[in-house]
Amino acid sequence: MELPVSTIPGFVWATRFEPQSGASLRLPPDTHLEALLSQPGFLWLHLGLSDARVPHLLEGIQGLPSEAVQALTSRDAHATLSVSPEIVCGTIIDLQRGFDEMTSEIGWLHFAITDKMIITTRLHPLRSIDRARQALEKNSARVSGPMDVFSTLVIEFQRTVMAMAQEINDELNRIEDFVYENAERDERHRLAPARRSIVKLYRHLRTELALLRRAAASDDDEAPDGFQEIAQKLTERIEVVERDVFSLQERARLLHEDIDSRAQAETNRHLYILSLLTAFLMPPTLVTGFFGMNTENLPFAHTEGGTFFAGVLITLSIGAAWMLLRRARIL
Structure with missing residues (x-):
């Protein structure tokens, strides 16, 4: 069976939501962009940046300002958020997803939100966006506008990070068991990847949290209707994740210090034994040297x-x- 060829460059999926009826419809890949934009309701268009034709496609969408196009095609590895009365755009953090497994590598989701559509782009497959799509398609009646899609994306990201934090917590538990049950075993090689993931994730979470706080504190005439309330709720959710990741960071740091102190104590014990052997052998060496x-x-x-x-x-x-x-x- 041959798959339909997409007429939209970088097409991953497109979903049409009709808030009045509460229905959602997955649109086929061979749908033309003009047909997507002219249908009633609002559209969620998700594109892959691996296709070099995507920037040209976005530039041709009417009503999409240049700052939104720049945000959707950016390759910057940091969170951004731009808010205006007509559009909200930027980049948020996510975790990459492999073909057959989940990874802890940081990924980036670019988005632009208007009153009629939300466009998202990514370079690598991401965890949270797939979960958000599945959640919205199962319960599309709760979606009243593009802002609800964005809110669901951040909520699913929070759940993804919490799941990842639990995985790291379990790994730290296993490392602690080895450290305290077998002091001779050095677990720093297992701890290093977990600490690296925690530090990177916490750094980007703090940036994203600061952006959401700033957006929630903006004036009513500086953002679309209802965006401040959504930003405030999302800020509270990200704060919960940020505290969890921070506690993991402190725990991993203390565990690393404990491992270092045990390794240093073991080194000092070896040096002590070596010093005693040197002290005992020095007089006999002097005697044999004399004779x-x-x-x-x-x-x-x-x-x-x-x-x-x-x-x-x-x-x-x-x-x-x-x-x-x-x-x-x-x-």
């Missing part, structure tokens, strides 16, 4: 049993070293 000199009139050189007497001196020197270390409270 190994190629000089005349060495003691016991021509005495019967000289080797025995030299051995006694070595033993006495070890005993003297032991007594000195005991007196100095080193042993």
Whole structure:
């Protein structure tokens, strides 16, 4: 069976929502862009930036300002948010999705929202947007406008990050079990990837949270109707995730310090043993070095049993070293 060829560059999916009837319709890939934009209700168009023709397509959509086109085609790896009375556009963080598994790599979802449509673009497949599409198609009656789609995207991202945080928490639990049950095992190689994911995620979450707070505090005439309320609710949700990720960051940092302290203690113990061996062997080395000199009139050189007497001196020197270390409270 041959799949229909898309007439829209970078087409991933398109969904038509009709708020009055509460219905949603997945549009086929061979639908023309003019037909998509002329139908009633509002449209959610999702495109892949791997197609180099996408920027030209977006530039040809009437009513889509240049700042929205720039936001949708940007390759910047940081969160942005631009709010005006006519349009909301920017970039939000997400997590990439592989073909057969979920990954912890950071991905970026670009969006532009008007009163008639929401356009999203991405370079790599993302976790949250697929979950948001499935949730909206199952319960399309709750969708009254493009802002609801954006709100669902952020909510699903929150759930994705919470699931990822639980995975990292379980990994930290396993590392702690190894650390405290087997002090000789170094778990820093397992801890490093988790700390790297936490730090990257927390840094981008803080940026996105600051942008949402700024948008929620904007004046009524600076944003579309109802956007401040949605931004405020999304801010509260992201704050919950940000606190969870921050607690994971602190826990991973303390665990890393604990592993380092245990490794340092083990190193100090080895150095202590080596120092004791050096202290015990230094006097015998001095004795053997003395008797190994190629000089005349060495003691016991021509005495019967000289080797025995030299051995006694070595033993006495070890005993003297032991007594000195005991007196100095080193042993």
